[in-house]
Amino acid sequence: MKIKISNDALESFYEESDFLLDIGEIDFGEYQFWEKFWSSVSGKWVEVDETNLFKYEYDVLPIKNVTSEVVRVLDDFVEEVEDDVRYGKARCELCNTISSSTNICKGCGKSDYLELLYDEFW
């Protein structure tokens, strides 16, 4: 599964983060990390960790010379999704297990806490 990062991801980052840096919400190290990340991936396809899926977020697998660990990005920065593996799957809000059943959680066996990882209209 891959996602295409939007072309203006770096600009969006600057818009939000210059302010956050000013008010001390993020430190300069974080700012530099994300600046490098967004400038490297803007407009590009990147691989997603298919073992940890979310509905509105993506865990991006390490990218050579850019990141050494998984980085979580918000839907806002994503333009397109390819080979989406989320259809028919759900995340349990109780135990965080991802099930390929949308009726019962394979982790805790409960059914009340499942959140579908895709929109119904798919």
Ligand SMILES: [Zn+2]
């Ligand atoms: Zn569960």
